Amino acid sequence: MTASERIAVYPGTFDPITNGHAYILKRSLKIFDRLVVALAENVRKTPLFSIEERREMITAAVDRDPRIEVDAFGGLLVDYVRQRGATTVIRGLRALADFEYEFQAAHMNRHLAPEVETIFLMTSEESFYVSSSLVKEVALMGGDVSRMVPPGVAASLSHKYEAMRKKT
Numbered sequence: 409m410t411a412s413e414r415i416a417v418y419p420g421t422f423d424p425i426t427n428g429h430a431y432i433l434k435r436s437l438k439i440f441d442r443l444v445v446a447l448a449e450n451v452r453k454t455p456l457f458s459i460e461e462r463r464e465m466i467t468a469a470v471d472r473d474p475r476i477e478v479d480a481f482g483g484l485l486v487d488y489v490r491q492r493g494a495t496t497v498i499r500g501l502r503a504l505a506d507f508e509y510e511f512q513a514a515h516m517n518r519h520l521a522p523e524v525e526t527i528f529l530m531t532s533e534e535s536f537y538v539s540s541s542l543v544k545e546v547a548l549m550g551g552d553v554s555r556m557v558p559p560g561v562a563a564s565l566s567h568k569y570e571a572m573r574k575k576t
Contacts, residue, residue: 414439415494416527419446419485422462423455424561426543428535430469432500433476435529442475444492449482456544456568469558486521497526502536 416436422429422445436443445466447459457465463478470476481488489497497517499510507528514526530536538556547553547565554562 413441414496415442415444415492416440416496416498417444417446417485417489417492417494418498418500419448419481419488421448421450421453421455421540422466423453423457423540424462424543424557424565425466425469426535426538426540426557426561427555428500428502428531428538429466430558431532431535432498432529433466433470436498437473437475439527440496442477443498444494445476445478446485446488446492447478447480448485449480457564461564465558465561465564468560484520486517486524489524490521495524497524499526499528501528501530502539 416439418433418436420429433443433445447462449459455462459480463480466478467476479492485497489495497514499514501507501510510526510528514528517524517526531538535556543553543556544565546556547562548569552562553565557565
């Protein structure tokens, strides 16, 4: 890391990564030199995929771009941002419902760490209705999600649900 290097953190659960997430990642690299995808260890959510599985799916989705690092964190986001030497948080927006939550979170982060900025990027028109939760639900019911997720993620979902069905 150099002193003039612009680093941003893109936090989320990414369970799994969608084309909307990948679109935000690629657009972020037009603004920043390096991007840390921070996999949140969210105590309110039980992820389908492990940290390592999500790390691999994200890395594959961005063609192993060396400017993108995938890491995991727990605790306050602003503490993690400071620890990584970043000053910006990237958040993706799909619809108006996202904005209200993200707006509150950005203000709380600003209250906790005034030096940390939040930048909102809208997802693509093709992905504004897609969420990881919706993708998982459709995949669980046997629907085709291949146009909503990067290559390989649909297969990972299928294998994960097949393995779960075999256990029951």
